[in-house]
Amino acid sequence: MVDGALFLPEEWFGAALAQRRSELGIPAERRCETKLQLGLKMIKRVKAQGVPLDLVACDALYGRDSQLRAALAAEDVQYAAQVPADTWV
């Protein structure tokens, strides 16, 4: 694994869990992000580090999102993504 990020569900950013976030060492600046946003940030990060990257493969959770696909293309990242059968491409 070359990068990874803990996904924090939205409920973890509520006021009710503020103290627990602090106790667990979750950075105060951490904001709620979807798995797609976390994934795109990781891809940009490893690319910026110069990690060899010929292709990114992902399942339909990511592939169905046209904005993510466009963002990968904008980053000049080749991808192989699963999409639902009824997806317009």
Added chain:
Amino acid sequence: MLSDCAADAPMAPYPEWILEERLAGTGWHRLSEHGQERPASVEPAEASACGEPALHAPPRWGLSAEAVAHLGDHLLQFWLRFRGCFTTRTRDTSAHAYASLRAQLPMDTARNFAHMDRTLHGGDGQALQHFMSNSPGSGPAVFEQMQGEMTATPAWAHGSTLILDERADAQAGTHKAGASRQDKGRRGQVDVCRVDTCLP
């Protein structure tokens, strides 16, 4: 499991496990277990009852004995390169990181912390369990070093594919960071778990 915790977060007290002197430096060149060296090439290679090569027999995995002869040494070198990611200002728990990897190599079954620790050191596994549960150290530092090594390795310059995926870790409760009732990512199962988004 990945950790967002700061590298120098205070650790809860647990039974001290002194780093063995032979592990503390870089001069240890062979794996040994209670003074008995056990190179991978002499692992038993008998066939199982169903005719398949035994779990540790290299042919089972399409490997020659030579290919795995230095597996233990490679594991040790790997740990020596990354052990700095498992230290804090006040404590060096990196030996637990090595133990968690080392113990699994010769074990066929029952790869739980108690059995792993008993096999290696005759312990009860509590310290190892604590280490794995609390993840003292820096996840980002591991990734940074991993990325640096990949960048510096010419053999990986072309043909690399990264898989954007998630990994779920079942939890007994919601007291750990990120634990929640959520999609486990497999066949639509929903359960209490933590989920990492990762690039394996």
